[in-house]
Amino acid sequence: xxxxxxxxxxxxxxxxxxxxxxxxxxxxxxxxxxxxxxxxxxxxxxxxxxxxxxxxxxxxxxxxxxxxxxxxxxxxxxxxxxxxxxxxxxxxxxxxxxxxxxxxxxxxxxxxxx
Amino acid sequence: xxxxxxxxxxxxxxxxxxxxxxxxxxxxxxxxxxxxxxxxxxxxxxxxxxxxxxxxxxxxxxxxxxxxxxxxxxxxxxxxxxxxxxxxxxxxxxxxxxxxxxxxxxxxxxxxx
Numbered sequence: 001x002x003x004x005x006x007x008x009x010x011x012x013x014x015x016x017x018x019x020x021x022x023x024x025x026x027x028x029x030x031x032x033x034x035x036x037x038x039x040x041x042x043x044x045x046x047x048x049x050x051x052x053x054x055x056x057x058x059x060x061x062x063x064x065x066x067x068x069x070x071x072x073x074x075x076x077x078x079x080x081x082x083x084x085x086x087x088x089x090x091x092x093x094x095x096x097x098x099x100x101x102x103x104x105x106x107x108x109x110x111x112x113x114x
Numbered sequence: 115x116x117x118x119x120x121x122x123x124x125x126x127x128x129x130x131x132x133x134x135x136x137x138x139x140x141x142x143x144x145x146x147x148x149x150x151x152x153x154x155x156x157x158x159x160x161x162x163x164x165x166x167x168x169x170x171x172x173x174x175x176x177x178x179x180x181x182x183x184x185x186x187x188x189x190x191x192x193x194x195x196x197x198x199x200x201x202x203x204x205x206x207x208x209x210x211x212x213x214x215x216x217x218x219x220x221x222x223x224x225x226x227x
Binding site: 006036043044051099101103105106 | 118147149170216
């Protein structure tokens with residue numbers, strides 16, 4: 001079955017330090033991969049996506065993600081975390097089984113400590 | 115302002131009482147979708163629609179119905195709600211289907227007693 005895994009429920013990082021939020025996927029064929037962020041009491045907002053091409057994708061608010069086909073991963077990174085980055089982050093993948101469904105991960109709560 | 119709107123934002127109801135959550139977008143998007151968000155389970159797709167009169171099941175369609183009679187509207191219908199449908203619901207839309215960016219509504223918190 002096609003799936004997305006976010007192995008960490010929560011990630012804590014000190015302000016100014018680099019952050020990584022992990023995502024691995026399992027789909028057949030070439031994946032379309034996405035990161036969305038949810039701030040408290042808000043809907044989800046798009047951060048970035050990988051479709052094809054350069055494995056390093058740059059997105060909103062200084063975030064980037066690296067597509068690694070051999071490790072089936074798409075980790076979200078930021079060189080220097082801000083307290084305002086504290087939120088819930090979701091990784092998602094487009095189903096490649098002939099539908100137009102999306103599969104989301106369970107989410108990772110990022111807490112940036114001042 | 116380009117947006118996805120949902121109504122109501124909060125709803126408390128009782129088991130078996132039919133309800134509809136409305137979703138509307140003003141961006142002329144073809145693709146619309148409904149998700150539910152539950153702690154520990156993340157977002158799960160309920161239904162999606164590629165265009166008017168074209169709807170398809172997501173991963174958790176049981177107990178839900180949708181319709182797409184106009185491009186801008188995509189209501190979610192619970193004909194006989196049950197307590198296990200207590201959840202936070204999000205509507206989303208995108209210009210076309212994947213991989214176009216989805217724009218999410220603010221969410222509807224539903225409690226079924």
